[in-house]
Amino acid sequence: GWAFWWFLQMRASGDPYLQHCVETAALLAELGAGPPVIAAGLLHDTVDDAGLDYGSISEQFGAGVADLVKGVSNLSHLSKLARRNDTASRTDEADRLRTVFLAMEDARAVLIKLADRLHNMRTLDSLPKIKQQCFAKETLEIFAPLANQLGILNWKEQLENLCFKHLYPEQYEELSSNLHEFYNRDMIAAAIRRLEQALQVRGLSYRSISGRHKSIYSIYSKMTRKKLDMDEIYDVHGVRVILENKADCFTTLEVVHHLWPRIPGKFKDYVSSPKSNGYQSLHTVVLSEETLPLEIQIRTADMHLQAEFGIAAHWRYKEGVRNCSSSLPEMVEWVRCVVTWQCETLHIDHPSPPGLGSSPRATCTFPSVTLMAVLSPIQNNVTTLDQS
Numbered sequence: 001g002w003a004f005w006w007f008l009q010m011r012a013s014g015d016p017y018l019q020h021c022v023e024t025a026a027l028l029a030e031l032g033a034g035p036p037v038i039a040a041g042l043l044h045d046t047v048d049d050a051g052l053d054y055g056s057i058s059e060q061f062g063a064g065v066a067d068l069v070k071g072v073s074n075l076s077h078l079s080k081l082a083r084r085n086d087t088a089s090r091t092d093e094a095d096r097l098r099t100v101f102l103a104m105e106d107a108r109a110v111l112i113k114l115a116d117r118l119h120n121m122r123t124l125d126s127l128p129k130i131k132q133q134c135f136a137k138e139t140l141e142i143f144a145p146l147a148n149q150l151g152i153l154n155w156k157e158q159l160e161n162l163c164f165k166h167l168y169p170e171q172y173e174e175l176s177s178n179l180h181e182f183y184n185r186d187m188i189a190a191a192i193r194r195l196e197q198a199l200q201v202r203g204l205s206y207r208s209i210s211g212r213h214k215s216i217y218s219i220y221s222k223m224t225r226k227k228l229d230m231d232e233i234y235d236v237h238g239v240r241v242i243l244e245n246k247a248d249c250f251t252t253l254e255v256v257h258h259l260w261p262r263i264p265g266k267f268k269d270y271v272s273s274p275k276s277n278g279y280q281s282l283h284t285v286v287l288s289e290e291t292l293p294l295e296i297q298i299r300t301a302d303m304h305l306q307a308e309f310g311i312a313a314h315w316r317y318k319e320g321v322r323n324c325s326s327s328l329p330e331m332v333e334w335v336r337c338v339v340t341w342q343c344e345t346l347h348i349d350h351p352s353p354p355g356l357g358s359s360p361r362a363t364c365t366f367p368s369v370t371l372m373a374v375l376s377p378i379q380n381n382v383t384t385l386d387q388s
Ligand SMILES: Nc1nc2c(ncn2[C@@H]2O[C@H](COP(=O)(O)OP(=O)(O)OP(=O)(O)O)[C@@H](O)[C@H]2O)c(=O)[nH]1
Pocket: 226, 235, 268, 275, 277, 279, 283, 307, 308, 312, 313, 314, 315, 317
């Protein structure tokens, strides 16, 4: 009966409902999720919408899949409850909800909910404007930060960009048409190659060189936050070099300044003078061959860990974060488990984030998370070159 329901159901867009289920599962597969997660992605709405119960899912697909589907259903109920709660401020509510999500559920259920949301955001156009805006607002407040907290930067950026498009359509159109000309897809890869050759000639070995285009939403946020025009954003194109030690960082800086002319006033030495939050790195902005600014960040692996996970966690720098009691190794272990899906092979049940215990009241959020992307690179706008 339920399978029949599944085939007949249509979405507001007129597409078969099944398409949403398949695309949600496909997003999870792209991320490298294992079979139980993909199966649960396919079935994620069957408890709430097709009236299927835990017992029959468990019978047909196994308890692991049934637990995940139940988890996704719990998350949907929680978000609905939160939507009705008018007493708390929106920021507090979003904060609380993200914490509860991560504390109560298997992180893989949260991932399925995120995949579901990403596909819904991609197909939002068929809904009435008012619903689109509500959905986009909620996604920006809850789901995009959640994707960031789980280290899925590519989903975070896609979610934010889609929210931006629906919440501020005019600004989105204007900025994206400007960026169309401004983003230079080949420039980063070419700069990385050039830098790599120059470092080799200098006899310097590096841990990694990576690069990224700043997302449209990140550019928009920075422009609004700092009241800047687009041509005042110098890190639309960025490269990061990770080296063995401080001395190599300074030598790399020399190499960089030898390769490209520097843009005056943009050099920062946070290695000799760390920021008050402990952040260390050398930053410079140079003028690339394409006559576009290119931000280059140079740091050691330790500085990078500190920037991503330490007291100076990147996310704290961007969003503000409360006390977190877990140690770095615990956190890395948890992240590794979630990101590489070892939970399935190691049979770890319901991994919960370290330091959170099972209390939904615990307020700990996770450091974001370029390191997670380093552990398991899944950003498609990132170019990485590792020296083997
Ligand atoms: N993780 C982390 N990254 C930082 C921190 N401060 C700066 N950054 C990174 O370094 C880039 C450049 O920062 P700065 O050199 O301070 O540049 P700025 O012109 O003063 O500031 P921006 O407008 O942020 O570029 C930022 O865009 C971030 O990517 C920090 O405290 N923590």
